[in-house]
Amino acid sequence: MASPGKLAHIVLKTGQLAAMTEWYTGVLEGRVTFANDFIAFLTYDDEHHRVALVGTGASEHPGEAHTGLHHAAFTYDTMADLLGTYRRLKADGVHPFWCINHGPTTSMYFADPDGNHIELQIDNFATEAELREWFRSGAFAANPIGVEFDPAELVRRFESGEAFAELVKQS
Template sequence: MVSPVKLAHVVLRTGDIKRMTQWYVRVLDGRVVFANDALAFITYDDEHHRVALLNAGTTEHPGPTHSGLEHVAFTYAALGDLLDSYQRLKQDDIAPFWCINHGPTTSIYYRDPDNNQIELQIDNFDTEEALKEFFDSGTFAANPIGVEFDPDELHARLRAGEPISELVKQSGKPVALNEVP
């Protein structure tokens, strides 16, 4: 078997293509590659598009009782990049609904204007071996959801010079599956 080399893009249906385009450009610090009244292609790197929006005239938003996509995650290279993006979005009144250290990732979740969930994250382990060691330790099995964190506090600790290796460690009360927003 041959696996794909990458996940290229996500396509979302919307009834408000202009608002959704503006939101994704802002959140991903991206740019519009192509847009008209029917379609918008957005990227933030050398890929021709990472997010595509289709103006389907839809008005019903996804919710917890709908089957389908739970969220889409975008990975940053460093904790500082993730937290700087959080601060940038906060200035534009784009607030997360959940901030959690899952163990493998430190993640900040947002809802787009159509209520789709977007995860901005970093990987907490530098190597596949370190991640495997974490999984094999039983820590993840004991706490598969993670622990919530305050992104302002984490950002202040980072700016104060606390080592990233300490900042990405889980500390706090584990979140139960029935407590996931």
């Protein structure tokens, strides 16, 4: 049996195709590779599309009692990239509704115009071996959700030159 080589894309249904296209290209610093009155393909790398938006006319936002996709996550390469994105989005009036250090990741959650959630994150461990050791430590079993943080405070600490290992340590 073979596992997939990568997760190619997510597809969201929307009644606000133009607004959702603008939001996702802005948040992900992406571009439209194809769009018409029914569908938009968006990417931020060499993949033909990472997010597709299908205009269905749907207007009901997902709620906590709904089944289905909880969120999609996008991983940044560096803390500088994640915090730079946070600062850029904040300046544009786009704010995270939840910021949490899960242990394996430092994550910021945002809601798109339809109420879907996306997670922008970085990996807190450089190697899989370091992550496995952390899991074996019992830290995740003791707190599988994580520790909330103030993103402005994280930016301040990062800009002051605090070491990465300290920035991603759960307090």
